[in-house]
Amino acid sequence: MTLHLFERVAVEDEGEGDPVVCVHGLGGSSNTWTPMMPSLARHRVLRIDLPGSGMSQRAEGSLSIDRFVSAAAQACERLGVRQAHWLGHSLGTIVCQHLAVQHPGLVRSLALFGPLLAPADPARQGLRDRAQRARSAGVEGMHTIAQQMVQAALSSHTRQHQPLVCAYVRDGLMRCDGAAYGRTCEALAEAQPAAVDRIHAPVLLVTGDEDGVAPPQAVRALADRLHGAASVRTEVLPRCGHWTPLERVHECATLWQDFAASVVRVAPSTSVRSPWTSSAAAH
Numbered sequence: 001m002t003l004h005l006f007e008r009v010a011v012e013d014e015g016e017g018d019p020v021v022c023v024h025g026l027g028g029s030s031n032t033w034t035p036m037m038p039s040l041a042r043h044r045v046l047r048i049d050l051p052g053s054g055m056s057q058r059a060e061g062s063l064s065i066d067r068f069v070s071a072a073a074q075a076c077e078r079l080g081v082r083q084a085h086w087l088g089h090s091l092g093t094i095v096c097q098h099l100a101v102q103h104p105g106l107v108r109s110l111a112l113f114g115p116l117l118a119p120a121d122p123a124r125q126g127l128r129d130r131a132q133r134a135r136s137a138g139v140e141g142m143h144t145i146a147q148q149m150v151q152a153a154l155s156s157h158t159r160q161h162q163p164l165v166c167a168y169v170r171d172g173l174m175r176c177d178g179a180a181y182g183r184t185c186e187a188l189a190e191a192q193p194a195a196v197d198r199i200h201a202p203v204l205l206v207t208g209d210e211d212g213v214a215p216p217q218a219v220r221a222l223a224d225r226l227h228g229a230a231s232v233r234t235e236v237l238p239r240c241g242h243w244t245p246l247e248r249v250h251e252c253a254t255l256w257q258d259f260a261a262s263v264v265r266v267a268p269s270t271s272v273r274s275p276w277t278s279s280a281a282a283h
Helices: 030-040 065-078 091-102 121-153 156-161 163-174 178-189 216-225 249-265
Strands: 002-006 009-014 018-023 043-048 084-089 107-113 203-208 232-237
Touching: 002 065, 009 030, 009 065, 018 030, 018 065, 018 091, 030 043, 030 084, 030 249, 043 065, 065 091, 065 178, 084 091, 084 249, 091 107, 091 178, 107 249, 121 163, 121 178, 156 163, 203 216, 203 249, 216 232, 232 249
Parallel strands: 018 043, 018 084, 084 107, 107 203, 203 232
Antiparallel strands: 002 009, 009 043
């Protein structure tokens, strides 16, 4: 693995093969994707820490969805990646959608876990309040936020039976710099929907049946708006909250591998749309 630093933005570069770029969510980092790395073994995988997160917490300047999109696109340019499969989680799914609209040539496919177009209005105010708490209360504030997110963002099954997932989410948030985390909260609070009808790449949408951030009905609405995509596949994982790639790593890995194989098989001019399905019965 090679670690690249571009203007205080960190990118981990690992493996060989067709490129894959992974974009984490709020409070996450490149480590969000570590459990799925075995399923990406035959690819060159770039895992970016968005400005303000993870190893990129010291990145200067204002934060916004456009800033995140620019950072991801510039990382690809500097590392010679002309086209890639993109994996996004939560906030990262918004970044990937905007990137697919602004830089369509960079996107071979989109696999979006816990996907959302943009926060709902009540959630926007909640994010602003969380940003204020993170800034003003320091370590104690991040400790409180970590505890709240474990309860709110993970499924009851995960909290009861997957202590390592709970520990990852809790530890990752507790280690966030309050000011940097607050800036990211504010960037997400200001996020606007991408013109997803202009996305032409194949799309995989994966959410959990207990995901309160990206509930199944909202993901269904997102799928309906992707009428320009070459294909759209949607899955709802049982006993799963918002941290999909961690809570249901084996299912996510299998879905990604099947999806990626279908992208390779289907010619670029082929347009196939899959109906809304739930994987609750399949897993």
